[in-house]
Amino acid sequence: MSRLPSLLxxxxxxxxxxxEQALRQPDGLLAxxxxLSPTxxxxxYRHGIFPWYSPGQPILWWSPDPxxxxxxDGVRLSSKFRRALRSSTWTVRADTDFAGVIEACATIPRRGQRGTWITRDxxxxxxxxxxxxxAHSIEVFDADRLVGGIYGVGVGRMFFGESMFSAVSGGSKVALAALAWHLRDWGWPLIDAQVENDHLLSLGARQWPRERFVARVSDLCNDPGLQGVWTARLGDWPAARLAEPQATRRTGA
Structure with a gap:
């Protein structure tokens, strides 16, 4: 008989x-x-667990392996994309439109997907x-239009990415690369991307055994972090900076 996930x-x-009690099939289902209280x-997150469920389901908690x-320092942007960014007028900001980013992540259609797991709750x-x-958002603006973004949760020196979107091609790439740039400067070494897909792998995502991931998360979450609004830390940051020569080293391209 198959084992059932724990009831919280x-x-x-x-x-x-x-x-370690998470199921193998479906991979990582734990509880x-x-x-969804803050506590x-x-x-x-501190234990390498995240919620992920569809409308009509109970709350499901996951910790997949890998x-x-x-x-x-390992987000990859292609040379072609960086060349295009040299003339970009896009601006990157933080925590100025969290609601807009999470709403876009929930509602913008994605290829091969029906509906959303980002429910109202x-x-x-x-x-x-x-x-x-x-929780924080990185937003990419073309003048006053929100064209891309990513949101997630910061605990200690660990960032747990939840979702990202593009309203214009490349918007999510810029948001992710800018997030990685700033986290690297702050001494945050890792971004959780949860479950692999081809797009994430093309940007430099890698697979870690769960045991290694959870041990690293435990250390990083216990470090002093940057709780509070990040807006002033980024200001109006030009996306074109990602095309500079030092961005090659910073983003692992």
Missing amino acids: PDDPTAPFPPV VGGD RLLNA RTVFLT MRAAYRQLHSLGH
Whole structure:
């Protein structure tokens, strides 16, 4: 008989089961139920666990093996894309339109996907995390138009990427590369990308065994971080900087 995932208690401070108990099929399913309170979400991230479920399902908690990650000095932008960025007038900002980024991630159609896993409850939960200084967005603007972005959760010196979008081709690449640029400068070495796909792999994502990932996350989450709004740290940052020669080293291209 197949083993079932653990049922979480109502208490948001209750510990998650050990990630080693996650199912092999479907890969990484660890627990069911609970809530999306800040306490439970932050506890999940600190242990290498994240929520992922579709409308009509209970909350499902995952810790897949292997885990998809980016090194902050390992995001790859092609030479062709960097050349195009030399004349770009796009601007990158942080935490100026978190709601717009998460809404776009939830609603912009994606090839091969129907609907979204970013439910209304998920959006509300991450907006609350943002208001508490834990969730952040990197936004790419063409003048006043939001053309790309990424959002996720920062704990200690660890960034857990949740989703990114492009309203114009290349918008998500710029958001990811700019995020990696700044995290590297701040001494944050790793971005969690959760589950692999061809697009992430083309940008330099790699696979880590879950045991290695969880051990690294435990160390990084216990370090001092940068809780609070990141807007002033980035200012209006020109996307064209990603085309500079030093960006080749910084983004691993």
